[in-house]
Amino acid sequence: MSKKFVLIFGDAFVDYIAEDQSNSRFSKFLGGATVNVAAGVARLGAASSFITVTGENETSEFVRNELMAEGVDLSFSQLVPEKEVSGVYVHLLENNERHFERYVDETPNIQVDFSSIKSEAIDQTSVFHFCSGTLFHPTALMTTRKIVESMKKSNVLISFDANIRPLRWKSEEICKKTICSFFDFVNILKLTEEELFFLTNTTTIDDGILQLRPYNIEAVLITIGAEGTYAVINGEVEHVSVEKVIPIDTTGAGDAFVAGILSKIYLEGYPSSIDAWVKYVSFGNKLGGICATKSGALSAMPRLIDLEK
Structure with missing residues (x-):
């Protein structure tokens, strides 16, 4: 059976961003790392499919409509009527800086049901991508682990962006242990410099890379902002x-980088040499740089037309 798409798994998310400094009226925007990657892959001309769970209310309908407008396939996503999509309220301060006022997650126990995922989702996937965004929740952790194990058995390429949010975890040690427990399954691991140090208890790139060696991960991509990326x-x-570039807002730059790597793999194949990887990583770096020159996350995700300018 032909491999039809890049499959992304994660939590749908909505950013409620204040329209002015009174912080009394808010506009809705799609948000979240996996959402950004799913849309970013589609914007770059690769087939993108997203597994998440939404409900029947207006916000869930907004999420589905926005994703489909981006060209993201939702055939394998699940609908549970009472599900409330998670969100964050973003206030504007006097200097127009953004302040994340409060997170909203009214139905945390409604997660993707692994038993309802169709076998075609695995059979037709060329690359599978996920983040750690919901791994702190027991049900989400179990579902993610089952999906990853199934992908591994089917020899699907697995991409993992740690994308760590320490405040969402009960402790740093649980966070580290849980995230590292997936390293034996992944082909591609994306980390920021800070995440590398956090997970390996090191303070230098060299020492961090050394600590990851026992996992034998094929490709470890460590982004270091304006200094580029270490490809291991x-x-x-x-x-x-x-x-x-002159950065305006670095939100989503890492997601744009990941979208670039995944789209390249889908469209041109898995890199067979270090030189090929450098080419792909250079492309990802370029996308991250473009994203950083615009405000917002998904709104700043590059399209093919942006690369032609």
């Missing part, structure tokens, strides 16, 4: 620089 390919380390 089968143990060989290559620093890939990024073109300098």
Whole structure:
């Protein structure tokens, strides 16, 4: 059976952003790392499918409509009528900086049901991608683990962006242990420099890379902002620089980077050499840089037309 899409699994999320500094009226925007990647992949011309769970209210309908408008397939997503999509209220301060006022998650126990995931979702996936965003929740953790194990058995390429939010976990140790427990399953691991240090209890890139070696991850991509990315390919380390830009908002830059890597793999195949990986990572770096020059996350995700300019 042909491999039809990049499959992304995660939590649908809505950003409620204040329209002015009175912080009394809010506009809705799609948000969340996996949402950004799903839409980013589609914007780059690759087939993108997203597994999440939504409900029957207006907000859930908004999420589905926005994702479909981005060209993201929702055939394998699940609908549970009483599900309330998670969100965050973002206030504007006097200097127009954003302040994350409060998170809303009224139905945390309604998660994707693994038993309801169709076998075609696994059979037709070329690359599977997930984050740690919901791994702190027992049901979400169990579902994620079952999906990852199924993908591994079917020899699907597995991509994991740690995307750590420490405040959502009961303790740092549980966070570290849970995230690292997936490393034996993944082909591609994306970390920020800070996440590398956090997970490996180190303070230098070299020491962090050394601590990850026992997991034998094929590709570890460590983004370091304006300094580019360290690509560790089968143990060989290559620093890939990024073109300098004047950043306006770095929100979503890492998601744009991931979308670039996944779309390249889907459209051109898995890199077979360090030189091929450098090419892909350079592309991801470029997308992250473009994203950082615009405000917002999903709204700043590059399209093919942006690359042609």
